[in-house]
Amino acid sequence: MAKITFITSDNKTTVLEGSSGSVMQLAVDNNINGIDGDCGGVCSCATCHVHVHPDHFEKTGMPSDIENDMLELDDHVNAYSRLCCQIEINEALDGLVLTVAK
């Protein structure tokens, strides 16, 4: 089990628990505002953009090349941007804090 915190653009904080699947699925299953997951998690839509808490970037790791390319021109991209469909949930993510990008 990993506890993951989502902070949405309306400054609402939601803590969810997951054990498998992607962070995007967890968010979509719980109606987290701003994470749509339109392409179903194949890195094609960029509707699952989050900012990882800077202290937690080691937990999630760096984005892949295609993820970087998808994000590069996004108006809200920063050094801690990830497409959360590309983050698989595992124990090591416990305590992760994510801010949903606008």
Next chain:
Amino acid sequence: MTNSSTQICVVIGASHAGVNFAFSLRKEGWEGSIILFDKQTAIPYHRPPLSKTYLTSGDDAKDKNVLKSHESYTKENITLQLGVSVKTIHREAKKITLSDGTLQQYDKLVIATGARPLIPDIKGINNAINIFTLRTIKDSEAIRNAIKKGGIKSALIIGGGYIGLEIAASLKKMDISVTVLERENRILDRVTTQNLSTFFKDLHTNNGVVIDTKKNVISIETHDNVNTVICDDGTRYNSDMIVLGVGIRVNTELAQEAGIAIENGIKVSAASQTSDKAIYAIGDCTYHHNPHYNRFVRLESVQNAIDQAKVAAASICGKMAIYDAIPWFWSDQYDVKLQIVGLFSNYNEVIVRKETGENKKLSIWYFNDKELLAVEAVNNAKAYVLGTKFIKGRKEINKTNLRDVSLTLSPSNLLLP
């Protein structure tokens, strides 16, 4: 919005369009009931993986494939009625008849009935064995189960469109020997130009799939568990399995019988409204105007389903909403990711760009004079993302620089000052 708490919004079809609509409607502030009907029994799911990862990966992929969990419907107070098909729309009474004969009242009705596979008129098709179409989760499972049972070594895909080619790639991955038969001169004839057709033909050929073009199938003979497919030029193909991928038929009958305007699909306004003000239509079943390209189109894509769903939801909640999206689409085959943005028809110039040293990174840029219309990007998300920005902003491109692969793809290199 006033007084919507006693109103009922009914949605026919719970797939990409219908489900996204229901959740968007809540988000827009609709306080009344939302009832989704679908004749299928499975909880609504993502369709794109059905020909891709879902086909190859098996039941463990089931949870991953769900559009929204059961709990999220409950949380948003959206009623999901599965296994119920809608038979008739009574516009004057604002009611629909369900498959069990009961009537359901509506204030607003949304038609999201999508499409079904086209079954070509081929002699002997009804007697063929192990013959499949692919539109639903059941179809995908049926293909996978037939292979799991054993005894299937070869498959013929009739139709070289995106879905047919994705199935070819997936079956190949499952160690089936695959042949694709295409009626036209080239695969993907209806959806792209020669450049991309050639790329995919080579990709499949290199992966051991046989692609035969100019093959018009006229009959199928089936003896002793083997299908023989016969083309009008006399060629014959034996195969254990046949998958039909020759396109779709839009589910417009329900709307048509109710007297709603139909033109190459259910005709809708910029707000996705049909000719009846209380009835909206969204997704694959619609024929709509695209303002950016100023033409009418019927699209088969997740993007269109979702964007129309959002527009319809906003409009029903009394907001000004206009569908003004740049279409986008993707297809995954083998290790190749194709991403398309824009509509290429009306082009008069194409620039094909192959990145140096990088395996299969390709992008195809379509112009009408100065205007960039569309980009097809193969393993090149950067080209896709840039293309999207440029098309949206109607930016003028420096074509000389675009042709020059020693210059990287970036706004500063590609935009004219």
